[in-house]
Amino acid sequence: MSEDRIALGTARGRWVLAATALGSGMAFLDGTVVNVALPAMGKDLNADMAGLQWIVNGYMLMLASLVLLSGSLGDRLGRRRTFVVGVIWFAAASIVCAIAPTLQIMIAGRVLQGIGGALLTPGSLAILQTTFQHSDRGKAVGLWSGLTSVAAAVGPFVGGTLVDSGSWQAIFLLNAPIALVTVLVTLRHVPETRDESAGGKLDFSGAVLATVGLAGFTYGLISAGDHGFSDPVVLASLLVGVIAFGGFIEVERRSSHPMLPLSIFANRRFTGANLVTIVVYGALGTATFLVVVYLQTGLGYSALWAGASLLPMTALMLGLSGYAGGLSDRIGARIPMTVGPILMAGGFLLMLRIKPDGNYFTDVLPAVVLLGLGLVSTVAPLTATVLSSVDDHHAGIASGVNNAIARSAQLMAVAAIPMAAGITGDAYRNPAAFHDGFGNALWISAVLAVAGGVIAWVTLGDRGTLVPIHHHTHCAMEAPPYAHQKATA
Incomplete structure (x- = not known):
């Protein structure tokens, strides 16, 4: 594969950099504009503090749970393919958020966005690392970092302007054209790479237990704010979180291909x-x-x-x-x-x-x-x-x-x-x-x-x-x- 590596200074190299920066920048942009829009979203969706927490945490929950698994998925199924699926998934979930008539549907959309973010986040850097010549990787990652940082920096201006104009929904609809351009550029200019030596089963059990554990703790802690820790639902949620995390540690300890190798600690x-x-x-x-x-x-x-x-x-x-x-x-x-x-x-x-x-x-x-x-x-x-x-x-x-x-x-x-x-x-x-x-x-x-x-x-x-x-x-x-x-x- 090394003889097929792309030089950063070529036209194709610039297209590859643009595709990865656009995809990641979309996620970075979304992360900054959503916080700005929270008060307006809370007013329109009649959300209390717990609702605002879930708008933020619904996304973070899936991202934290699945980002390690999705990196391995890209190694096996193809990094470009996983990245493209993540971008499309993220854009589709963004549309769900934009048209959400209730808080519950908004949270569901944010959860779906988190899955898309988990698919595209590791994929963008993995593409840079496996596509560019070794001598250009550092510069490529540096340029990628700068471009995505610009996206995060302009987010408050974009999001604030849209929210102040009376349309927080537009902050999610903005992702659709960005995703379309990203997918078209990726399919045309980014080569597919995968790890041919990757073996063993994907750690789906670990991913499920991590998700359930984080969700149990998150739901329990947020609900405790309104109902107290003596509430049966709160206690049950926290207990589910403890049991799931215990199972997660045991699965990772026994697995031959854990998504979180405990020995690293x-x-x-x-x-x-x-x-x-x-x-x-x-x-x-x-x-x-x-x-x-x-x-x-x-x-x-x-x-x-x-x-x-x-x-x-x-x-x-x-x-x-x-x-x-x-x-x-x-x-x-x-x-x-x-x-x-x-x-x-x-x-x-x-x-x-x-x-x-x-x-x-x-x-x-x-x-x-x-x-x-x-x-x-x-x-x-x-x-x-x-x-x-x-x-x-x-x-x-x-x-x-x-x-x-x-x-x-x-x-x-x-x-x-x-x-x-x-x-x-x-x-x-x-x-x-x-x-x-x-x-x-x-x-x-x-x-x-x-x-x-x-x-x-x-x-x-x-x-x-x-x-x-x-x-x-x-x-x-x-x-x-x-x-x-x-x-x-």
């Missing part, structure tokens, strides 16, 4: 980096979920300006992530990954200064900048630590595991933290009640972030120097970049 640095991922991405996911809603319902921001308020954080990630990665190569990941989460905690605490009569430049912007600097210090070293803690031939699975853990952490945090903070029922529509709960949630997020810094300091000792890797600019506010690949590809 024997490496202390890998385990430490993933523990940092759990607490840091859990804190980040909850704070960004709530702040965009709070700015609209509590401070009266338009959807456009609420979404744009976080753009300085994105700009810092785009501009400084490469430098942070280079620094971690020189001094190791321990110090950046200790300092970064603590800076993030400072950003969360600065958000406590946001008041209904506050000013963006004095109250919101400093918190966003400090949070962005914390992310810059954390994300690139975290990704480098995950990849350098395992052998090269495990790099793909290590990256995939970390991505799935980040999604799962956000899923659980968005389900649990609003309830713990007292943001339940229709509290998000009451500025005074939401203000108190928002402050509680920020304190919880800050404590989690500090815990991430402590974990990094304890587990990422000086032993084991990081293997220098290429650090590509990316906007990893939802999860670390996914790299499903094999060193021999």
Whole structure:
């Protein structure tokens, strides 16, 4: 296959890059615009806080559960085929969301979107890794990261403009033409690749148990906000989650081809980096979920300006992530990954200064900048630590595991933290009640972030120097970049 690899500088190479960036960019764009549209969607669909949580978590649930399995599926059935199916599936699910007359159908559409996202997310990077010449892979992935980051950055402007014009449905319909162009370009210009040596059965049992476990915990935690932990349905849901996760661990331990090889966690640095991922991405996911809603319902921001308020954080990630990665190569990941989460905690605490009569430049912007600097210090070293803690031939699975853990952490945090903070029922529509709960949630997020810094300091000792890797600019506010690949590809 190596003699058929494509050079990035050729016309076909540019088409391949365009196809993968369009598909992934569609998912990135959707992720940013949905948060901006939540208050408007909640009003039209008569959704309480639990409904808003499910609009976010329905997507995240399937993405976290299936992203590892779909990478293996692409290896066997063809990476281009899996990517195309994912793009079409995502677009079809987006149309379901756009025409959803009820909250229940909207959540169902978001669940279907998550399946499509799980199919196309690993496929895009896998195509780059197996299609381009070895010397062009790093540049291709870097360009892909930049292009998809631009999609995430323009999302608040696009979504805010559409929502403010009175049509949140258009944020989902926008995916249809993007998907059509992506599919046409992919089928015409992207070669099919697969791993001919891939053997063994796909770990469907593990995927089902992971989905049931995450769904049980998610439903139980969200429902507990309104009904309490003594409610029989809440208890039953949490019990189902515990049993399913127990079964998942047992299946993965016994399987000859597990989607989550437990042996990979024997490496202390890998385990430490993933523990940092759990607490840091859990804190980040909850704070960004709530702040965009709070700015609209509590401070009266338009959807456009609420979404744009976080753009300085994105700009810092785009501009400084490469430098942070280079620094971690020189001094190791321990110090950046200790300092970064603590800076993030400072950003969360600065958000406590946001008041209904506050000013963006004095109250919101400093918190966003400090949070962005914390992310810059954390994300690139975290990704480098995950990849350098395992052998090269495990790099793909290590990256995939970390991505799935980040999604799962956000899923659980968005389900649990609003309830713990007292943001339940229709509290998000009451500025005074939401203000108190928002402050509680920020304190919880800050404590989690500090815990991430402590974990990094304890587990990422000086032993084991990081293997220098290429650090590509990316906007990893939802999860670390996914790299499903094999060193021999």
